[in-house]
Amino acid sequence: MFDWPLLQQNFPLLLGALLTTVEVSAASLFIGFFIGIGVAAMRLSPTPLLRRLGGAYIFVFRGIPLLVQLLFIYYFLPRAGLPNMSPMTAAIISLALCCAAYIAEILRGGFLAIPGGQLEAAGLLGLNARQMLVRIRVPQAVRLTLPGLINEMILLIKASSLVSVVGLADLTRTAQNLAASDYMFVQDYLLLAGFYCLINIPLAYAGSRLEKRLKGRGA
Amino acid sequence: MSFDPHIITDHLDDIGNGFLVTLGTWSSGVVLGLLLGLVIALAQVFGNNFVRAPLRVFIEIIRSTPFLVQLFLLYYGGPSFGLEMDPIPAGILGLAVYGSVYFAEIFRGGFESIPRGQLEAADCLGIGRLRCIVRIQLPQMAVIILPALVNLVTVLCKETAVLSIITIPELTMVLTGIGSQTFAFVETLLALCIGYLILVEACSRLGMLLETRVGRFMQRQPQ
Amino acid sequence: MNNTQATLALASAANESTAPESRKAMIQLQGVGKHFGQLRVLKGIDLTIHHSEVVCLIGPSGSGKSTLLRSMAFLEEYDEGQINIEGQLLGWQNAEASGVARKRAPQAKINQVRQNVGMVFQQFNLWPHMTALGNVTEALQQVRKQSKAQARERALAMLDKVGLAHKADAYPIQLSGGQQQRVAIARALAMEPHIMLFDEPTSALDPELVGEVLQVMKTLAKEGMTMVVVTHEMGFAAQVADSVIFLDKGEVVARGTPQQIFHDAEHPRLQQFLQNYLDRNAFWQDGKDAAAAKP
Numbered sequence: 001m002f003d004w005p006l007l008q009q010n011f012p013l014l015l016g017a018l019l020t021t022v023e024v025s026a027a028s029l030f031i032g033f034f035i036g037i038g039v040a041a042m043r044l045s046p047t048p049l050l051r052r053l054g055g056a057y058i059f060v061f062r063g064i065p066l067l068v069q070l071l072f073i074y075y076f077l078p079r080a081g082l083p084n085m086s087p088m089t090a091a092i093i094s095l096a097l098c099c100a101a102y103i104a105e106i107l108r109g110g111f112l113a114i115p116g117g118q119l120e121a122a123g124l125l126g127l128n129a130r131q132m133l134v135r136i137r138v139p140q141a142v143r144l145t146l147p148g149l150i151n152e153m154i155l156l157i158k159a160s161s162l163v164s165v166v167g168l169a170d171l172t173r174t175a176q177n178l179a180a181s182d183y184m185f186v187q188d189y190l191l192l193a194g195f196y197c198l199i200n201i202p203l204a205y206a207g208s209r210l211e212k213r214l215k216g217r218g219a
Numbered sequence: 220m221s222f223d224p225h226i227i228t229d230h231l232d233d234i235g236n237g238f239l240v241t242l243g244t245w246s247s248g249v250v251l252g253l254l255l256g257l258v259i260a261l262a263q264v265f266g267n268n269f270v271r272a273p274l275r276v277f278i279e280i281i282r283s284t285p286f287l288v289q290l291f292l293l294y295y296g297g298p299s300f301g302l303e304m305d306p307i308p309a310g311i312l313g314l315a316v317y318g319s320v321y322f323a324e325i326f327r328g329g330f331e332s333i334p335r336g337q338l339e340a341a342d343c344l345g346i347g348r349l350r351c352i353v354r355i356q357l358p359q360m361a362v363i364i365l366p367a368l369v370n371l372v373t374v375l376c377k378e379t380a381v382l383s384i385i386t387i388p389e390l391t392m393v394l395t396g397i398g399s400q401t402f403a404f405v406e407t408l409l410a411l412c413i414g415y416l417i418l419v420e421a422c423s424r425l426g427m428l429l430e431t432r433v434g435r436f437m438q439r440q441p442q
Numbered sequence: 443m444n445n446t447q448a449t450l451a452l453a454s455a456a457n458e459s460t461a462p463e464s465r466k467a468m469i470q471l472q473g474v475g476k477h478f479g480q481l482r483v484l485k486g487i488d489l490t491i492h493h494s495e496v497v498c499l500i501g502p503s504g505s506g507k508s509t510l511l512r513s514m515a516f517l518e519e520y521d522e523g524q525i526n527i528e529g530q531l532l533g534w535q536n537a538e539a540s541g542v543a544r545k546r547a548p549q550a551k552i553n554q555v556r557q558n559v560g561m562v563f564q565q566f567n568l569w570p571h572m573t574a575l576g577n578v579t580e581a582l583q584q585v586r587k588q589s590k591a592q593a594r595e596r597a598l599a600m601l602d603k604v605g606l607a608h609k610a611d612a613y614p615i616q617l618s619g620g621q622q623q624r625v626a627i628a629r630a631l632a633m634e635p636h637i638m639l640f641d642e643p644t645s646a647l648d649p650e651l652v653g654e655v656l657q658v659m660k661t662l663a664k665e666g667m668t669m670v671v672v673t674h675e676m677g678f679a680a681q682v683a684d685s686v687i688f689l690d691k692g693e694v695v696a697r698g699t700p701q702q703i704f705h706d707a708e709h710p711r712l713q714q715f716l717q718n719y720l721d722r723n724a725f726w727q728d729g730k731d732a733a734a735a736k737p
Contacts, residue, residue, distance in 0.1 A: 159285070179291075185292075189296050
């Protein structure tokens with residue numbers, strides 16, 4: 001059942017594709033993080049309109065399946081006037097917008113966990129809202145929610161498998177192409193699964209270790 | 220760019236069928252996944268080490284790999300194992316296996332959240348293991364895990380969109396198909412988005428209703 | 443009189459209240475009131491705090507003393523009357539007019555009015571992700587726009603003043619409660635406030651750590667800082683305060699010099715409060731009968 005020479009041949013090809021997957025995921029997480037901060041801040045804003053906008057963002061981007069979001073951005077936007085975008089761009093935009101919604105909720109929990117007294121002291125010392133957000137709230141929210149953010153990274157890497165649908169040469173697409181030509185479905189897809197495990201299992205381990213450490217230290 | 224809602228109304232039959240397929244695969248997958256998940260959870264809590272170790276490996280793999288990859292293995296790789304399946308059964312099985320692992324985690328968390336003291340008291344009173352599970356643990360767990368269950372069910376609803384990739388004629392496949400045929404991308408994609416938003420919202424509303432119902436039942440028990 | 447009572451009386455006698463050099467009014471409260479729904483937390487408070495004056499607010503829990511102090515920093519919005527900081531109205535756009543709801547002043551105005559007010563909290567409220575030095579330099583750099591070097595220099599000077607220059611690079615979690623509170627004081631002092639507010643600064647501290655914080659506060663008082671302190675430390679009030687104000691159920695029940703409050707207490711509620719305090723804290727009594735300890 002296993003064709004060793006073929007395996008050795010496919011391995012480096014998938015290794016290259018792994019790079020693409022990680023690149024796309026990391027870029028999306030990075031962009032999504034900053035969008036997420038904005039949405040979380042909106043959700044916690046004293047202005048009702050901002051709160052509702054933030055809530056609407058989360059409702060839309062968590063309610064619609066990622067696949068549909070991806071198709072929307074790749075197929076619809078170019079026809080709505082936006083210039084034709086490469087699969088890579090569409091993928092990153094779509095993943096970023098989607099994970100921003102989840103990150104916003106994670107960070108919101110972090111923001112709410114910061115003792116109010118610290119912000120009172122900051123306000124009294126003269127820091128304005130932007131300074132408080134950047135210097136005090138975000139650093140602490142990230143520290144408090146790091147395990148959740150790592151989990152989000154894992155989810156993002158798994159979700160990135162969908163970009164294969166718009167033709168981006170990520171892990172999944174590459175494996176599909178290989179399987180289409182050599183018909184060794186089990187072998188190729190098991191190898192594919194193995195690669196995902198290679199990234200995600202260490203990440204999950206790191207996340208749970210971090211969680212245990214944070215619980216012990218009391219942040 | 221013109222907007223023509225008639226595209227939708229013209230194909231209402233097909234869209235309706237796609238919707239039914241989505242609902243069907245979703246519900247079957249959830250039910251099967253719940254059962255599998257319960258079995259896995261019980262095996263983890265009560266099983267011996269011979270059972271727990273391979274189970275742990277299985278769970279890690281399912282949790283670390285994308286749903287799409289699991290579907291590919293099942294649908295395209297299945298025949299190599301003698302598992303020749305039509306797309307829909309493969310999709311349901313895939314959804315169930317994928318969900319079962321997360322269901323199991325929720326059940327396990329629920330089991331562990333019941334204070335040990337209650338089980339010890341039951342044991343002292345001579346209440347058997349099975350009776351204890353059914354009469355003491357499960358009822359209390361139900362309220363605690365309900366929000367997590369509703370959340371997972373909603374996630375699985377969204378995952379049914381992925382089933383379109385292995386050619387299951389559910390909502391996403393039907394609407395995007397219509398879109399490519401008629402070039403009416405706006406209308407179809409918009410309808411698709413709205414369709415899922417309705418499903419997801421209905422799911423969470425139902426969930427909240429259930430929570431209040433079950434919670435009310437629990438409140439009648441003496442504290 | 444038992445020992446503790448005698449000590450308090452001696453202390454207040456020693457702290458002869460010399461009238462503050464400058465009678466400039468730093469904080470003025472007129473008819474200040476506040477309610478939470480049906481509950482009236484503050485009623486008709488009239489108070490003036492002068493330059494270099496040390497005022498201690500004492501009273502049972504629920505008496506409104508913390509609410510009053512926090513109102514002076516507009517951390518609580520007072521509903522009636524007005525509070526002036528160095529002559530400027532705090533928090534509201536205009537003085538009270540009957541029947542007209544007041545509008546909250548823009549945040550920039552509120553910040554401007556209270557920029558010379560520093561506050562120290564019961565829970566320290568240090569930012570845990572910054573070192574002691576970082577906590578002190580933060581506002582200097584962000585608000586006063588000082589350069590990193592300038593801020594660092596000033597911060598180290600303040601930390602030295604509270605005796606913690608050697609802990610500049612420590613994180614709050616590595617410091618004891620008393621040390622954290624002293625860093626908090628340094629942080630407030632770095633901004634060169636004209637007025638310092640202390641909200642039960644030692645209530646969250648282990649007893650052995652209280653002294654180091656009170657020592658810093660005593661030094662500040664000697665240097666002429668205008669201070670308003672909500673505290674349960676009667677010894678501190680007796681030794682350091684220029685005036686002591688006793689609040690009960692949201693009203694000023696008694697005010698005066700430490701001598702007048704602690705030694706010559708007249709008002710029955712004040713006497714009861716002091717008796718409760720002495721009962722809790724007296725640990726050596728002449729005679730077994732508790733009644734013998736009554737003034």
